[in-house]
Structures are given as C-alpha cells and as structure tokens.
Amino acid sequence: MKKITIDPITRLEGHGKIEIFLNDAGEVENSYFQVPELRGFEKFSEGRLAEDMPQITQRICGVCPEAHHMAAAKTLDDLFHVDPPGPAKKLRELLYSAFYVTDHTTHFYILAGPDFIMGPEAPVAERNILGVIAKVGLELGGAVIKTRMQNHHIIHMLGGRAVHPVFGLPGGVSKGLNEDERKEVEQIARDSVEFAMLSLKVFDDIVLKNKEYLDMVLSDAYTHRTYYMGMVDEKNRVNFYDGKVRVVDPDGKEFIKYAPREYLEHVAERVEPWTYVKIPYLKKVGWKGFVDGKDSGVFRSTPLSRLNAADGMTTPLAQEAYEQFFSTLGGKPVHQTLATHWARLVELLYAAERLLELSKDPEITSTNIRTIPTATPDEGIGIVEAPRGNLIHHYITDEKGVIKKANLIVATVNNIAAINMSIKKAAQSLIKPGKKITEGLLNRIEMAWRPYDPCLGCATHTLPGQAPMEVVIYNSKGEVIESLSR
Amino acid sequence: MSKLKLALYWAASCGGCEIAQLLIGDKILKLAEAADIVFWPVAIDAKYKDVEAMPDKSIDVCLFNGAIRTSEQEHLAKMLREKSRVMIAYGACASEGGIPGLANLFNRQTIFDRVYLETQSTDNKEKVVPQTKYKVPEGELTIPEFYDTVRTLAQTVDVDYTIPGCPPEAKTTWLALEALIEGKLPPRGTVITHNAKAVCDDCPRKRDVKKIKKFYRTFEIIPDPEICLLEQGLLCAGIATRGGCGAPCPQANMPCTGCYGPVDGVVDQGAHFLSGVASVIDSNDPSEIDKIIADIHDPVGTFYRYSLPDSLLRRARTK
Amino acid sequence: MSLLKKMMSQLGIEDERLRLDWVSASEAERFAQIVNEMTEQLRKLGPFSPGNGGGNV
Numbered sequence: 092m093k094k095i096t097i098d099p100i101t102r103l104e105g106h107g108k109i110e111i112f113l114n115d116a117g118e119v120e121n122s123y124f125q126v127p128e129l130r131g132f133e134k135f136s137e138g139r140l141a142e143d144m145p146q147i148t149q150r151i152c153g154v155c156p157e158a159h160h161m162a163a164a165k166t167l168d169d170l171f172h173v174d175p176p177g178p179a180k181k182l183r184e185l186l187y188s189a190f191y192v193t194d195h196t197t198h199f200y201i202l203a204g205p206d207f208i209m210g211p212e213a214p215v216a217e218r219n220i221l222g223v224i225a226k227v228g229l230e231l232g233g234a235v236i237k238t239r240m241q242n243h244h245i246i247h248m249l250g251g252r253a254v255h256p257v258f259g260l261p262g263g264v265s266k267g268l269n270e271d272e273r274k275e276v277e278q279i280a281r282d283s284v285e286f287a288m289l290s291l292k293v294f295d296d297i298v299l300k301n302k303e304y305l306d307m308v309l310s311d312a313y314t315h316r317t318y319y320m321g322m323v324d325e326k327n328r329v330n331f332y333d334g335k336v337r338v339v340d341p342d343g344k345e346f347i348k349y350a351p352r353e354y355l356e357h358v359a360e361r362v363e364p365w366t367y368v369k370i371p372y373l374k375k376v377g378w379k380g381f382v383d384g385k386d387s388g389v390f391r392s393t394p395l396s397r398l399n400a401a402d403g404m405t406t407p408l409a410q411e412a413y414e415q416f417f418s419t420l421g422g423k424p425v426h427q428t429l430a431t432h433w434a435r436l437v438e439l440l441y442a443a444e445r446l447l448e449l450s451k452d453p454e455i456t457s458t459n460i461r462t463i464p465t466a467t468p469d470e471g472i473g474i475v476e477a478p479r480g481n482l483i484h485h486y487i488t489d490e491k492g493v494i495k496k497a498n499l500i501v502a503t504v505n506n507i508a509a510i511n512m513s514i515k516k517a518a519q520s521l522i523k524p525g526k527k528i529t530e531g532l533l534n535r536i537e538m539a540w541r542p543y544d545p546c547l548g549c550a551t552h553t554l555p556g557q558a559p560m561e562v563v564i565y566n567s568k569g570e571v572i573e574s575l576s577r
Numbered sequence: 578m579s580k581l582k583l584a585l586y587w588a589a590s591c592g593g594c595e596i597a598q599l600l601i602g603d604k605i606l607k608l609a610e611a612a613d614i615v616f617w618p619v620a621i622d623a624k625y626k627d628v629e630a631m632p633d634k635s636i637d638v639c640l641f642n643g644a645i646r647t648s649e650q651e652h653l654a655k656m657l658r659e660k661s662r663v664m665i666a667y668g669a670c671a672s673e674g675g676i677p678g679l680a681n682l683f684n685r686q687t688i689f690d691r692v693y694l695e696t697q698s699t700d701n702k703e704k705v706v707p708q709t710k711y712k713v714p715e716g717e718l719t720i721p722e723f724y725d726t727v728r729t730l731a732q733t734v735d736v737d738y739t740i741p742g743c744p745p746e747a748k749t750t751w752l753a754l755e756a757l758i759e760g761k762l763p764p765r766g767t768v769i770t771h772n773a774k775a776v777c778d779d780c781p782r783k784r785d786v787k788k789i790k791k792f793y794r795t796f797e798i799i800p801d802p803e804i805c806l807l808e809q810g811l812l813c814a815g816i817a818t819r820g821g822c823g824a825p826c827p828q829a830n831m832p833c834t835g836c837y838g839p840v841d842g843v844v845d846q847g848a849h850f851l852s853g854v855a856s857v858i859d860s861n862d863p864s865e866i867d868k869i870i871a872d873i874h875d876p877v878g879t880f881y882r883y884s885l886p887d888s889l890l891r892r893a894r895t896k
Numbered sequence: 897m898s899l900l901k902k903m904m905s906q907l908g909i910e911d912e913r914l915r916l917d918w919v920s921a922s923e924a925e926r927f928a929q930i931v932n933e934m935t936e937q938l939r940k941l942g943p944f945s946p947g948n949g950g951g952n953v
Contacts, residue, residue: 493875
C-alpha cells in the first residue's frame, strides 16, 4: 500500500511521526501515530534519593516541569507521611497556577494558534509564532510575551529558576513570599486575568466567528465520543492541584471517582509493538481497540475532559466562561476535539483567577512553610492535573528513602489511544481518491492531534530498547516464505 | 546583509531548552530580524525531508539540545552537522548527557523489563515489546533503535561551542545569540557563559571555613539563608560547577545540583565534586569518616547528576 | 577513598579494583609488595569491561 509519512510532527513537545496507509482506491486504510523516543525515568529513578525526585522527574518535561514537580512533591508528602503547613500548600498551588498561565498561553499562541490565526494551509514560513506576531500586531504579540515572562518570573521568584524550579520538599517548600513579592504576584495575576479574557475574545473573533473554522470545530471528522477524566474538588469543581479523579462516560454520567491510592484499580497500560509509548485504558471497561463509545475503555484527559468531568469552576469569570462554552456547543459533554482549544482558554482564565485569589490569601506570606518529616518512608502516590492530562507519580522506597521502584503515568500518555483515533478519522475524511495531497492538507490532519497539546517526552518517560532481530525463512527454492521480527 | 540561517533541534531532551530559548522574551524579535529559523520542530512546521534537502553548510548555526540515545537522534546529529557551519551543544543533555544520562546506570534489557513487563499498571500478558521493524496488515512500521548507552553530542559529532545549563539561563542564551548575531563568536571550543569560575563566585552566601561533621538531606533541615549551604552540611555542587547562572538555586534555599557542567580544566565533574566533598569532611578517623559518608546514600546520583555520560567511565558496568 | 568506593559500587566496579596506599621513595620493597598484591587481586577479578549489551557502548 502507498504510505504517507509525516515526520516529525511539529508544534508540540516531543517526537512523533504519523504513517498513513492508502489502499489501491486511494482511500485511507489505516493510520498509525508512532512515538520514537524514550529515556527511561521509571528505571533510572531506582537508587535515587526520594527528595531528588521533584528535580529528576521534572526533566521528563521542560515545558511542564512544574507538573512533575508538584506531583512528586505530593508523592513525597505521602511517602514520608508528612503534612505540609497550610501556607506551603497554598504556595505550591500559587506557583502551579502561574505555571498553568504560562503553559496554556504557550500552547494556544505558539503551538496551536498559528493554525487558526494564520490558517491551516498558510505557508510553513508564516505558520508559526513569528507569523502570528507579525499578523496580530505587536500589542497582542507583546501581551503574549509579557504574560509568559511575568508568570515565569513568579516561578523564578519562588523556585529559583523559570524552567526546572527548585521548590518542593516532603513536608513543604523551600522558599516563601515576602510582602513586596506578594504585591508583585498580585499585580501579575490581575494582568493575567485580563489577558485570559482577551484570549477568549481572540478565540471568539478568530475561530467562532469564522464560519469555515466553526464548521471545522463542529464537524464529525474531528469528533469522538469517549470517557472523560479530570481531577475535581469535593464539590466536583475543577482543581489542578488536589482532589479526587473523576471519570464521566460518553453521555456525561459519572462512571468512577477515586482517590490517588486507588489508581491501579482503574487504569491499566497496554503495549503495542510499533511505538515506544504505552496506551492506557479504563480497566473496568476493558480494551476494545481504538474505538469510540461506552463499551470502549478509551478515555481522554485534556482541558476538554476536565470541563466535561466537572460540574463547574471555583472562580467567577471562569465559571461564566464554562457556562458559555457548554451552552454554545449544545450541552455536556462536548465531544468535539477542536473545542479543546477553547476549553484550554477557560482553564487559562481559571488559573489566572486562582493565582489572584491565592496572592491575596492572608497566609501567603507566612514563613511557616516546612514540616520536617520524622516518619519512615515506604510508599507514596501523588496525582495532579498536568496541563496535558492526569499525572500520577508512585514511588516505593527503602527505609532511608532511596527509591526502589517508580511508576509514572504521565498526562499525555492517557490520550495516546484518542490521538491515534483522531488522526485516523481526520485522515479518512480529508484524503479522498483523486484529491491532491498537499502540505496544507497534511497540516489539517496534524490539526487533529494538536488540540491534545501532546507532551511526548512526558508520554514516553520510559525506555524499553531491545536488539532488533529478524528471521527470514526461505524454502528450498530460495524464496522467502516467512519473515519474523523481534 | 543577508539573514543568518538558524536551526534548533532536540534529541533525547525534555523541551526545557526550547522554553529556555523562548525566555529571551522580546529579544526574540531581535533574533527574528537577524535570522531565519529554518528548522525548529517545537514551533515551525519544517520536516526532516526539508532538512535533508538543504545543501551542506547552508545552515549558519545549529543549536542542538538533548542527548543521543536512539539511532534517529544520532542520524539527526550527523545530518545537522553536515548541513551546518557551526554546531552548538545547547544545554546539559547535549553537553554532558544530562539527567537522561542516569540511564547509563542500567542497560536496555533491565529498562525494557521494568517498563514493559514489571510496572504495576502495565497489563501485558502477551509480553509484547516495541520493535524497530513491525509488520501490520497495511505494511511495515519502523521506530528507531535504542542504544544501551546515552552519549553526548560531542561524543557523536564535532561540536564548536557549548552553552551550558539545565536549561541555560536566559542571559546565557542571549550572550551566545547576541555574539552570533553580531558575528563576534569567541574562540572555537569555548563554553559560553558569563562566569567561567565556580558557581560559588556567583553565590551571595557568606563563605567561611568548611568543616563538616554531618551531611544533611534537603528535607532534614531548614538552612540559614545567609550562610554557604555546603558549610551547613548540604551537598551543594556549586564548588564543582561552572558559574554564569547567577546561583539561583542556592538563593532559593536549595543546593546547586551541577547543571552548568564542570569548571574550566576539569574533565570529570563528578570526580571533582566528590573530591571537594571528601576534602571538607572534618575527621581523620576512618570509622568516623565512614559514619559521616553513610549519610550520602546516592553518590552517583548526587555527584554525576547531569554528567554521567561525559565522565571518564561514561556508564556503569552492567551484566 | 571510602566515598569513592561507595560510588564505584553503584557503578558496578568492585572494591578490590581500587586501592590507596602511601609509599615513600625509600620503601622499595613495600612498593613491590603492594603492586604484587594488587596484581594478584586483579587477576582473580578478571579483565575489566564496561559492560555488555550490544549497541554502541
């Protein structure tokens, strides 16, 4: 069969390639989303000190290091049986909210935005952040840069550095905020809320008011009916830092809700021989293949999923945006994958509002930010919502806190099945016999995975590696009758 | 004046270097005036075939981050080396192996067993494992080969400059980019940073005589904010690490972990850090010394956090 | 030395491959003895190889 290769996929974190097979009639027979990278964190964490894990695991991803940092910090609290003081938890959530502002901004404007702002088939030289800045002008372009820089500055303030901060410890955090710093954070938070509102307006102007794009968003080619996963607080509202994991079915009904310690009962990972990344699915439904529906264990863990799985937001402007999102798109749950871009902006607003709330909290400048652990460590599990999905860290250590075993289920990995399915469906609807396959058309296929904001470094933290072996069996005439690969 | 052609690529990396590159903030507009970015998968849709089509030495500068751990990464390193006049190892992974380099404590088989067979959430009764070539009903699929050992960029191709850090601080990145734009690159082989002396030189903490009777882990104490962390018994790598970063980690109350690589003249950063630590132990009695170092539970992870592939031994001995 | 040996064990290198001793220029016999002891010890351990496993070690 004819094979079309997209290598590498671009405007995301990490490495991936897409292989599309066409039958003789020129229709898409099948497509495969392959991830060619791995590094091995689940193994080389063994022998490391548990308290080094926030810093080691955050190198799984430099775009979302704070997600790993927070998951690791919470895991350490659990591991050492220690409860951080209230101000420490708030500081962690403050830093985490600032990070969410930077990350969702990065994705919308730098990674995915060019598809809508410049156009799906715009020339490659223009279809990127530099083209976006040239088109939207320095005011908006400047606001994007400023918002990212300012929120990275907050991370820098607390964590020493903007990428790969040093901050989380079992029982607390290493640095707090003084009153001057707090005032700075509050002002940045206010600016960020404004910026988030502006971004929602940009989406409305550029996408929702553009008939071609709106049709694309609502089209069946980019729609899947799956289960949706997201972390929620005790009132089932979205919370990125703490809570329980809730999964709703394709009709929006709650299917399961579990505490971090119970994750192994609910999520399992399978292995395919043609990609290095593993493929999670819901255990209680079972793996039925790369298919939609209530009987398939495929689930999604994205901003869209989080809005679907929750009953609302805790902050007022985000709650309004949440309500408008669902009323525009016809109620809950929303299945249109491209709507994830919009959902991400609702989350951006929530993160900014949450940052503002925390910056005004009376405890936020407290110096009581560490509880020294005294118990013997043994096993810990910590879950947060990373921007790209649900993130689980699980460590088992010896009595000195040296890691014996680590298991990580990392955000984007939850979406691997869905990404495969989204690419295939888009490819099948866009590639038709006789239709010329242009670079722009291939980019429209890539637009099927971009809403997931994949972080493939995260998804493939692991490392298998095996010497390849091929056995070819010839018959007596020297013809190949069987070929086996290991 | 024609614009510089710039390529930026990531191998076994985390994407942190790309975010670090974006942290130059609005200086990116200055960069865009001076350079055409011809390849940058995080932000631009140029594909591998586009790079293959470029003539040799047509790219002026390539900033390459990430360590080399698969056949695809090795291939890209060699290809970009051919197509570029100047090759720069950007970040700790490309320069010394970085955190992924810790995988050199293991080999493919043990890692493979852990990931695909042993992890608690993996359901794989058929013991399926990824293969470099696999036949599906429609045709053949390939994925790169995984090597046993992580290597640095310089162990793979000729490298002209190094920009250190995990990731490099914005000011370090801009120091290099500005030199590039103005055509004022330093002598070939330079590690580009503001301060080639140890991080201690950047660090504002007060330093006195170091005499350690006990080492502490970061969660065991709340350190004094003014005094040198090593003096307080924390294993701070600043003594064995190149500066220029401004010592942000000690200023955030956490010890330096060594991400800017070794100081000038030192070949093996881990050995340098280890001997520095050994030299501050305040005892001549072997059994007391043993007690003191018993608190260092992970020497390799502490001393060679970023630099194992670049060390003299390069990897652990595994069966 | 103890710290170095502790690290070497993480790297899969046996304690017996490392030895630190002090010998002055006038202690020729002692020097020869130490070298012989070490040589015997290493012979028993066998050749040092960084590790097998194919690929590009």
